[in-house]
Amino acid sequence: NPVDGPNPYDNELFMANAQDFVKRIRNHPSIGIYVGRNEGNPPPYINDSLYAMLPILHPGIHYIPNSAGGVVSGGGPYRALPPRDYYLLYGNNKFHSERGMPNVMTYESLAQTLPADKLWPQNSQWGLHDYTLASAQSAASFNAMIEKAFGPAKDARQFTEWAQWINYDGYRGIFEGRSEFRRGMLLWMSHPAWPSMVWQTYDYYFDPTAAYFGCKKASEPLHIQWNPVWDDIEVVNYHGGNRTSLTVKAQLINMDGSVQWEKETMVNSQEDSTIKGFKLEFPESLSSVYFIKLALIENGKLVSDNFYWRGKEEGDYKALHQLPKVNLTAKTDTHKSGGEWLLTTTLKNETATPAIMIRLKVNGSKSNERILPVFYSDNYFFLMPGEEKAITMKLQNVDTRGEKPVVDISGFNL
Missing domain, CATH: 2.60.40.10 (Immunoglobulins)
Structure with missing residues (x-):
C-alpha cells in the first residue's frame, strides 16, 4: 500500500505473500530493484524482514524502503513545464523515480479512441482518458501552452498536431535537464492499460508520439x-x-x-x-x-x-x-526479408524554406490505414533548406494485414 494506505494487519501473512511474490517474479529479466513501499516507508518489522529476506531469495538485487525518498528522489512533477524548468527541479543529484507530463496521442489514435461526436471540443470523454484539466497532470496548463504557442485550435486534428510540439519539447527537457549529475530518471509511466493522454511515450495502440523521439534524442550515449x-x-x-x-x-x-x-x-x-x-x-x-x-x-x-x-x-x-508551404523530394526503398519489412525513406528539402515538424507514418497500400507497431529511426524532425535525411522503418509482415506498407509524409508546413 502507498504511505496513505493502511498498514498490513497481519505481518506474518504479508511476509509469506512477499516470499511467494519474489519467488514468482525473480527470474524475470527486467527486475532492477525491490522497493518496500510506494512514496513512503513500510512499518519497521516489514522493512527489517524484507531486508533479511531478499538477499536470500534474490541475491544481487538491491532493496530500498521508499520509492521516492532516502537514497532516491521522486514525486513528479506530472504536469507539462517549459523545458528550462526541468533543469531547475529538485532531485537532480539523485536517481529520480517518477516524472512525467501529459502526452497527447496522434489524431489517428484519438479518432480510434473517442466517438466522432466527442472528438471536439474537449469534453468529459477526454477526461475519461486521463486528460483532466486539474489533478496531477493539469491538462489545463498543457492547453495553455498550446494556445500561447499557436493560438486556439479549430478542431481535434489541429490540436493533436500542435500537441506534438509540446510532447517533444517537454519529454526531451525531462531528460536533458538531468545532464548536470546524470543520476538517472524514470518516467511515470510506460505503456497505458487503455487509451490515455498522459504519462507515456507511445500510446495504447503502439503508436509513438513525438514524446518518444524527444526522449530518444535526449538519451543518446x-x-x-x-x-x-x-x-x-x-x-x-x-x-x-x-x-x-x-x-x-x-x-x-x-x-x-x-x-x-x-x-x-x-x-x-x-x-x-x-x-x-x-x-x-x-x-x-x-x-x-x-x-x-x-x-x-x-x-x-x-x-x-x-x-x-x-x-x-x-x-x-x-x-x-x-511559413510558405514546402514540397519535399522523397524516395522510399522497400525491402521484405522473411517476416520483416524494412523501409527507407530519403527526404530532401530543395526549397528556400525550412520544413518543420515532419512526420512519417506507415499505412497499408489499399486501406490507407496505419500499420502498427513500426520502429522508426527518427520522426517529428526538421529539414533546413538543402538538407537531406534518411529514415528507416521496421515492421513485421504479420502486422500488415496482407497489405504492402507505404509511407505517408506530413508536416507543419507541408
Whole structure:
C-alpha cells in the first residue's frame, strides 16, 4: 500500500505473500530493484524482514524502503513545464523515480479512441482518458501552452498536431535537464492499460508520439544539447566512452532559412561527464521565431545532432503560421526479408524554406490505414533548406494485414 494506505494487519501473512511474490517474479529479466513501499516507508518489522529476506531469495538485487525518498528522489512533477524548468527541479543529484507530463496521442489514435461526436471540443470523454484539466497532470496548463504557442485550435486534428510540439519539447527537457549529475530518471509511466493522454511515450495502440523521439534524442550515449538556463551548448557523455577532438557546432537560423550566427569549437569528452562548449549569442537580426541547430562531429562524421525552436517571446511560435508551404523530394526503398519489412525513406528539402515538424507514418497500400507497431529511426524532425535525411522503418509482415506498407509524409508546413 502507498504511505496513505493502511498498514498490513497481519505481518506474518504479508511476509509469506512477499516470499511467494519474489519467488514468482525473480527470474524475470527486467527486475532492477525491490522497493518496500510506494512514496513512503513500510512499518519497521516489514522493512527489517524484507531486508533479511531478499538477499536470500534474490541475491544481487538491491532493496530500498521508499520509492521516492532516502537514497532516491521522486514525486513528479506530472504536469507539462517549459523545458528550462526541468533543469531547475529538485532531485537532480539523485536517481529520480517518477516524472512525467501529459502526452497527447496522434489524431489517428484519438479518432480510434473517442466517438466522432466527442472528438471536439474537449469534453468529459477526454477526461475519461486521463486528460483532466486539474489533478496531477493539469491538462489545463498543457492547453495553455498550446494556445500561447499557436493560438486556439479549430478542431481535434489541429490540436493533436500542435500537441506534438509540446510532447517533444517537454519529454526531451525531462531528460536533458538531468545532464548536470546524470543520476538517472524514470518516467511515470510506460505503456497505458487503455487509451490515455498522459504519462507515456507511445500510446495504447503502439503508436509513438513525438514524446518518444524527444526522449530518444535526449538519451543518446553521446549527446549535444542547449542548456536554456545558461544558454550554453553542452556535450553530455552518458556511456559513449572517452572521446577526443570532437567538433561542437551551433547555428541560429531565421524562419527564412538564413543563418544569423554560428560558432564551433573542439572538445574532449570523458565518459560520465557534461562539459560546456561555448555560450550562444543572440543577434538583433533574429526573427520572432528562430531555430537552434546543433551538431557534434567526430572525424568528419556526425555523431549527435539536435534542433530547437524558440520565440523571442518565450513559448510563442505563432509566426510559424506565416511559413510558405514546402514540397519535399522523397524516395522510399522497400525491402521484405522473411517476416520483416524494412523501409527507407530519403527526404530532401530543395526549397528556400525550412520544413518543420515532419512526420512519417506507415499505412497499408489499399486501406490507407496505419500499420502498427513500426520502429522508426527518427520522426517529428526538421529539414533546413538543402538538407537531406534518411529514415528507416521496421515492421513485421504479420502486422500488415496482407497489405504492402507505404509511407505517408506530413508536416507543419507541408
